[in-house]
Amino acid sequence: MEGASLGGGSRWMRPVELVAASLLAFIIALLLTGVFSRYVLAKPVIWIDEVASISFLWLAMLGAAMAVDRSEHLRLTLFVNLLPERLRGFASTLALVLMAVFLASLLMPAIDYAYEEAYVTSAALNIPMSWRASALPFGIGLMLLLALVNAVKGSRSAELAGSIVFAGIVGGLFWLGMPAIKTLGNWNIVVFLVGFVAFFLVIGVPIAFCFGLGTLAFLTFATNVPVFVMIGRMDEGMSAIILLSVPIFVLLGCVLDATGMGRAIVEFLASLLGHVKAGMSYVLLGSLFLVSGISGSKVSDMATVAPALFPEMKRRGHKPREMIALLATGAAMADTVPPSIVLIVLGSAAGVSIAGLFTSGFAIAMVLLAVLAVLARWKARGEAMEGVRRAPLSLIGKTLLVAAPALVLPFLIRSAVGGGVATATEVSTIAVLYAMAIGALLYGGLRPGRIYAMLVETAALSGAILLILGTASAMAWALTQTGFAFQLVSAVQALPGGWLTFMGVTILIFLVLGCVLEGLPAIVLMAPIMFPIARSLGINDIHYSMVVVTAMNIGLMTPPIGIGFYIACKIGNVSPDEAMRAIWPYIGALMVGLLAIAAVPFFSTAFL
Template sequence: MSVFLLVLFLILMFLGIPIAASLGISVVAAVLFFTDVPLSLVVQSMFSSMNSFLLVSVPLFILAGLIMEEGGVADRLFGFAQSLVGWMTGGLGHVNVIASLIFAGMAGSSVADIAGTGRMQINAMVKKGYPLGYSAALTLITAMLASIIPPSILMIVAASTAGVSIGAALMGGLVPGIIISIIFMIFNHYYSKKHEYGIREKFDWNYFKRETITSMPALLAPVVLLWGILSGIFTPTEAAAICVLYTLIISVFIYRKLSFKQLPGLMLKTANMSGTILFIAVTAKAASWVFEYDGLPSRIAAVIGDISESPTIIMLVLFVFLLIVGMFMDATAAIFILVPILMPAIIAVGIDPVYFVVFMVVALSFGLVTPPVGVCLYATSNITGLSIERLSRDSMPWFGVTMVALLILIFIPQIITVPLTWFNL
């Protein structure tokens, strides 16, 4: 029954039917053909999956990202990053990484990062002598960070699906995100120096001081969010609401780039984006019910247990599997489908469930920037005019660097797990 559901789902998806509809049709067909279970039970399962206070954070963080995109917050963050590292070798490449890292700490969405800072970053790099292909590739790959650094929407979705602490999962992505950013900056320095990209400038203390003061309201947002979640003062959902309120205040009253007249349009856009994610969640919950009914998780656990007794070997196998899945399936859908299947096996072989959730999100985030279905790939192609083929070719060195970073997380899992002990998570 599970095989029938998955095969039918893949066929419908590749025929161009939306993911949520493909999954819903597959679930209904599997239940009708293989069981005598009333469909009303499936409907109840779908409803219960949405009756969650935690998932309220998803539309709230999406709204916060849209407010930052329209409210001038992204411009301020880019200016601060440029004053901080723009004078180095490969300076604007470093600015690209730092700006995406800070924006990630507020938006939680890779697509929002491309939309909010992408065009500005690429145009600035091209004006300073960087090739368009290199600028676009770097902007594309740094968009990954928004799905790793808290408050990542994908991390919230994965943690709630896996039944692990959302706060722990969010914080689990912080150090890997910073390390991946450093790796990107090291490679950018090497590549820019080798090919003599960019224009070297002197560090301007007055410029740095001015940009720091101007961007301080925006820079405080991720600090407030992390402090509140770590200290337990507010939950991730409450943090999302605070983030919306805070970004709205600074966008309207401090930077004055947003008016209240724009809010209905932003809310409508939020509803459209949230509806897509949550509709997938609804149908995926029903699919999970079918998998459990069919006993698929226990079978997968047995297969994984037979592969090896070494958690490292198992993670390497899952690494390859997740990369392939991420290339061909939406990350949100993959999380909802795979977590209920893989989690029992992960626990059975002794792998930390929070570690696996974080690693899974990082690996699937890679699929957001790779062909053939990476949404960030298409978004970057759209704002640059570069073809998917050209952009993918220019991004190949960055794909290799990212895979090395992912392998580091497998061989040194303490990068994810140890920081959690510092905060008692």
């Protein structure tokens, strides 16, 4: 699975990039103003959330269009890369044509949706909500134009014509077969929301559009529900106010990567633990734990830690494949450390306390850290320690002094949100301001041009993430409307073994979905279905959340499909075939930790 590299977009998209970057900066300034007025002046500004909500939807849609232009929407490429070159070109063209079909089908409903919103007036600003909703048709129209341009420019004429004919014939056949299709009942879930989505994934259609196309086909061919309803569900799924923290935490990861604050943490831990056997493995795991508590991005975490530690680990006799295995599973371990974007999205999708998730996430990561550390110590029993000396206290003190401002940040975030002092969104803005100030004072600062580039990159990545959340929300809504969820509840409650059996089913589902769909879409798709079942069985929301996220992260790092595994291999410059043989004991250690977390609610709920 991949998005394209963070290269530049088309030249004619520069004005859109400028607007998106300005919107992100404006949102951060707006939220900081709100925090200052609420906590310092004790005079909340009531219209700030409304303005932020309007700006956020525009940022999401412009960012999604930028991601289309840059080819940065996440997609599964494993099966496409196995095709012969000629078929690979056809599959890529067909993916673009299908994206265009989806966007063209939504354009008029989105215009109608914006028109309908004109009759709704905002509470604080007293303006028509069409100011906000107009972002949907504008973004969809821009994405449609970009998809068509990419299809024409990047494809051979025969491939383009063949893709259009293929899509037209299949669509026509299903249109003619609608009367028979509607008699299939819930089997249409298997046909459209499983079969269609799986086919789109295999041919390389971006995940957001896979969900969108599957839902669109389901509503069009198997129900009498107008497509107009889908626009509302997408809007709801991608613009919840709590999701404002997603682009800001993404930006925080960029800032910390650029300033070198993560590297300072790595150097401090290396001076503290590097002299003991398996010490560099402990440093790698500890660095991922702490750095993840700052950046919220697994890619950024691994890219920060690996180059700093791998040379010394190689010198001590660690095999590259073992280092990659530890890197990948360590990143999976650390994904519940706040600020975790996955936890924020889960809290939004399932209605679970973000503060509770942040508090529990630390404890769960410690459980997984412990099992990986035990395995790492056993693996390092033959480590070459010749010439390794304990770092002098002066060096430890110096590295601690440099790393201290960065070390404070993850605990500041967790304590502020977990203690109910501020929301995740408010904390994210404070964290960005803190990181930029500390970066400027202690770590060399950032050039204005670099700051602008980070704003653009954040807008594009956030747009890709939020579009996935929107289309996954629409698909989850379609699933629940069929009554499938109620049937699933009845089936699960009838299983022997009660809640423990359900935990086993949950682990299996999210391991598979974590492999195929990556984390966020799997959560948004399944949370509305699985969490009510868990509650009916008496399972604590926080406990269940930790099982879901941990299982999903393990799936994300599990070959041969898991995207995280291939990212780790790329960062460490190791062949996936070589690393695949080494990762299974580490996956096994994480599974032991997961089973303990699932069976013992104490790990998840002790500190709530």
